[in-house]
Amino acid sequence: MIPTPIRFDDQALHLLDQRRLPAQEVWIDCHGAADAAEAIADLVVRGAPAIGITAAYGLALEGRRTDLDQLETAARDLIAARPTAVNLGWAVERMMQCARSIAADGDELGAALTREALAIHREDAEACRAIGRYGLTLLSDSPRVLTHCNAGALATGGIGTALAPIYTAMEEGRNPEVFACEARPVMQGSRLTTWELTRAGVPVTLLVDSAAAFLIRRGEVESIWVGADRIAANGDVANKVGTLSLACAAALADVPFYVAAPRSTFDPDTPNGAAIPIEYRDPSELAARFAEPVSARETRFWTPAFDITPVALVTAYVSEEGISSGGRSKRA
Numbered sequence: 085m086i087p088t089p090i091r092f093d094d095q096a097l098h099l100l101d102q103r104r105l106p107a108q109e110v111w112i113d114c115h116g117a118a119d120a121a122e123a124i125a126d127l128v129v130r131g132a133p134a135i136g137i138t139a140a141y142g143l144a145l146e147g148r149r150t151d152l153d154q155l156e157t158a159a160r161d162l163i164a165a166r167p168t169a170v171n172l173g174w175a176v177e178r179m180m181q182c183a184r185s186i187a188a189d190g191d192e193l194g195a196a197l198t199r200e201a202l203a204i205h206r207e208d209a210e211a212c213r214a215i216g217r218y219g220l221t222l223l224s225d226s227p228r229v230l231t232h233c234n235a236g237a238l239a240t241g242g243i244g245t246a247l248a249p250i251y252t253a254m255e256e257g258r259n260p261e262v263f264a265c266e267a268r269p270v271m272q273g274s275r276l277t278t279w280e281l282t283r284a285g286v287p288v289t290l291l292v293d294s295a296a297a298f299l300i301r302r303g304e305v306e307s308i309w310v311g312a313d314r315i316a317a318n319g320d321v322a323n324k325v326g327t328l329s330l331a332c333a334a335a336l337a338d339v340p341f342y343v344a345a346p347r348s349t350f351d352p353d354t355p356n357g358a359a360i361p362i363e364y365r366d367p368s369e370l371a372a373r374f375a376e377p378v379s380a381r382e383t384r385f386w387t388p389a390f391d392i393t394p395v396a397l398v399t400a401y402v403s404e405e406g407i408s409s410g411g412r413s414k415r416a
């Protein structure tokens with residue numbers, strides 16, 4: 085069964101706490117924008133589409149009890165929670181455009197914002213399905229694909245982005261197999277992707293990040309599929325740190341490298357990858373991953389959460405609007 089990490093009702097926004105997976109399935113409740121911002125910053129919920137949906141629901145709840153001025157402040161706080169994923173700002177701005185168009189507060193504002201948040205969630209689920217259908221055309225009958233971080237249902241409002249073609253392949257009677265990188269240091273691959281795929285009945289093999297290039301070079305996978313947190317106007321891709329290494333290895337081995345993302349992830353206002361803001365995480369995520377410290381106390385840390393893959397290394401982009409060529413396919 086493909087999991088659903090975001091639920092909403094008249095009382096609260098309910099989020100599956102992804103920090104606890106795979107050991108525990110714990111749900112937390114958010115009652116407004118501040119709760120949603122905290123959940124986004126703390127990685128209770130993660131994945132570009134999912135944090136945009138979470139922000140939208142947070143503003144919908146906030147709109148029931150506040151006025152437009154306070155809502156503007158809440159919107160700024162939400163956008164600041166994580167800077168790299170453009171879906172967050174996109175969803176917040178869409179919600180605020182809805183709020184600004186209504187000359188009312190209280191119940192009427194809250195109702196309008198709730199409808200808009202539900203629409204954002206529904207549209208993302210539909211986009212995931214379309215990505216799955218388009219992506220399926222790029223897969224064989226028994227595809228063996230490599231993915232990084234988690235770009236499945238846990239990261240979206242539907243069946244995922246990079247994993248959507250895999251789930252669609254399963255539904256079509258094909259026999260996909262997935263290789264998942266750990267995605268250090270927070271281990272979204274080992275904790276989340278393996279949990280999600282196992283629940284859905286998809287065979288998955290876990291490998292350390294540094295083994296991926298060797299696996300690709302050996303010809304063990306037919307394609308690499310990743311999601312994205314922002315795609316610049318020129319096609320450069322911001323995604324979980326480690327993605328660039330996979331793209332380089334894929335180019336060397338002549339293995340297709342696909343980026344799957346909804347149109348809300350494409351940012352026409354950011355000219356290229358150099359202009360994408362990169363989030364840096366707390367060094368404790370790297371220094372204290374286990375019960376005992378993993379480095380000397382005097383160690384300095386460099387902790388980017390994302391890296392930039394240039395368009396020249398991307399074979400194609402898959403969105404709900406179809407398949408578009410990347411720089412590698414254009415050179416070919």
